[in-house]
Amino acid sequence: MVITTLGVFGPDVIGRIRFALMVLLKTYEAPLIERAEFFFIIFYIFVAFQPVATMYFCCRFTTERFLSVQSPVWVTLGLFPFILLVLLLPQNFETAIDFSSKLSMMGFAFLILIPLFLWLVAVVRGIGGDKEDA
Numbered sequence: 767m768v769i770t771t772l773g774v775f776g777p778d779v780i781g782r783i784r785f786a787l788m789v790l791l792k793t794y795e796a797p798l799i800e801r802a803e804f805f806f807i808i809f810y811i812f813v814a815f816q817p818v819a820t821m822y823f824c825c826r827f828t829t830e831r832f833l834s835v836q837s838p839v840w841v842t843l844g845l846f847p848f849i850l851l852v853l854l855l856p857q858n859f860e861t862a863i864d865f866s867s868k869l870s871m872m873g874f875a876f877l878i879l880i881p882l883f884l885w886l887v888a889v890v891r892g893i894g895g896d897k898e899d900a
């Protein structure tokens with residue numbers, strides 16, 4: 767796709783446009799499909815919002831279990847303004863990309879550190895599984 771976009775527009779134009787694939791889809795003409803970029807946007811929404819929805823569910827579920835709350839509605843309503851505030855922090859696209867990369871690195875660190883911490887706690891407390899249980 768990169769070679770096709772580079773061949774259609776050239777390196778100068780690609781350096782100035784942000785989403786070259788969307789512009790390439792706008793140049794595509796099909797008899798039944800008026801706007802081909804519509805399908806790309808639908809695909810992007812499914813791909814982009816699936817991880818966000820999964821992370822929101824995991825955050826809600828963890829908070830619900832940690833605070834021993836029986837109703838997930840109150841946890842969801844309590845977390846929503848906080849998450850919305852965090853999402854409104856970036857002011858433009860470049861800062862949003864930078865913020866997203868920092869947030870993903872922080873999430874990756876938690877993905878490594880929390881299981882490592884829990885494993886160390888289990889080792890210190892002497893909680894271990896038998897090989898037959900694995």
